[in-house]
Amino acid sequence: MQRTKQQEKDIEQNLRRIQKLQLENSVTKINSNKYTMEDFPNEIFYEIFEYLDLYDIYKGFYNLNTRFRDLTIHANVLTKINPSIMSNSNFKDYYQNIVKPNQKQINFLRLINPFVINIIFPSPRTILNFNSLETLILDNLHNKKFDEFFDHFMHLPNLHSLNISLTECIKSLYILFCQIFRLPKLKYCKIEYYSENNEEPLYIDLNYNCSSIEHLIINGPFPFNTFNNLLCCLPKLKHLSMNSIVGSQMISEIQELSPIELKYFKHISLKIDYIHFGKFEKIVKDFFHHVQTRDVRSLDAKQYQELITSYMPYLRIFDINHEYSIGKNDLTYHDIINQFNSSFWIENKWFFTHQHRRTLGPHTGIFYSTAPYRRKYYTYYLTLNNEVCSHIQENVNSVKHLHIVSQGIQNNVLNYFPNVNQLSIRYISKKQNESTIAILQRIVPLKQLTTLFIKYIDLPVEYLIKLLYFAPNVHTLNLIELPSSVTDLKLIKENETSKCVSNMNKIENLTIRRWITFYEIPFILHFFPKLKYLKTQILTHETRKIIRLLLSETRNRIRNLLKTTP
Structure with missing residues (x-):
């Protein structure tokens, strides 16, 4: 079997x-006989190394003595390079002693900082030294660098997995995907980008480009009018995920390619924005015959039933997620979603639930699949209205990342998410206080959180301090902006809760999406003493002042941040 x-x-x-x-x-046996660490056999250390990051192995063992240096060099883990955040000088040392001597045997390489990429690849051609490379992950890559590297990617004989996140606006999707489809061995590709021109036709000559990609993830806006041509270039496709397929008013002048049979194509996840169902239906008829798993973002039970029955005979999982307006004035949201209660959906064991905010009217809501799906990410909409719409509740024990959207948290909380360790909060109301945090504790175990995203402006500093007080294990904090009152550092220092949070918080990674000023830097340095990584924007004319301030600060307070500054 x-x-x-x-x-x-x-x-x-x-x-x-x-x-x-x-x-x-x-x-345990070695310890009971009171052996020293050096009495451990090599096999024990190789086992230990399996549980450690390569840089930690290098930092902890490489310089102890000749034996441990040899152990480090000959460990199998040297095939995977995934450096953590470190200073420029530390990485250069690590590169010279570990990466460079072993570059021919490295098969996994993940680089997240541009300065690290420049050290490992002083020129684009040096990537050819990594001729065993199978998986390459490049985060925060500049578009120019990508173009420079690409011709050399072609000559890596074993490169089958590519994951790239681009930092700048893409001018031509046509050029980007032409490059990716040229890689002869590529099986897995994840590409993240943003583009201002979402209507550019994507036409690729099939005689020149039939991609070997089997698993494709596109995180960025992609024009629906050339979705057909994209699929035609992927004859071996098995899994496709796209987080934004956008409609277009432009009339394409290119001729669409004739559909091909995608006989391996089993799984698809699409987020569709403003696409007429008839156009989407044609794609389903042409390409989705073998699909078994489908995650969709539009809403019409009868149309889906007909489409599935006629053109998707192998479909086993139907996972729908529809948000906001149904766009029909003669029907309410309930009228539409009740159509998913027919015998067709029940016999296939496809069940659904919903939630919505009454303040937005009867035509809006959030409708989504439930069991047997185990979601790790969940968006939870809370209403200001005490009247709660009754609907089927699903098992939320699998949720790890909870996103709360609310006009203000009220006491009509219905769910508790026991295993959440990442929390995103987006409020419309500015009235946040201690009772709000108490209600949050009824939704998630705050002490369990390691990552916190706060997605609203005008954040009161008192609320931020109190929230971090009850979530002491957060190590990654992401804010849209700092509270405006952080410039009054003297008043903040006098607050007892603030003193406690400043001394005890474990935040190492801080991202602030909007500009910060010179006068906000002291709060960051005081309030986050364990900070290792800071990502934000600063005004050009304040750069020198900020650098002087950093260099003049007590090194004990910012020692970790200085260690990781490129």
């Missing part, structure tokens, strides 16, 4: 548990 993927995954996890127990037993 052929094993399922889940069974294989369970077997692999059990083997890992057994290996870990054997390692723990070996260490």
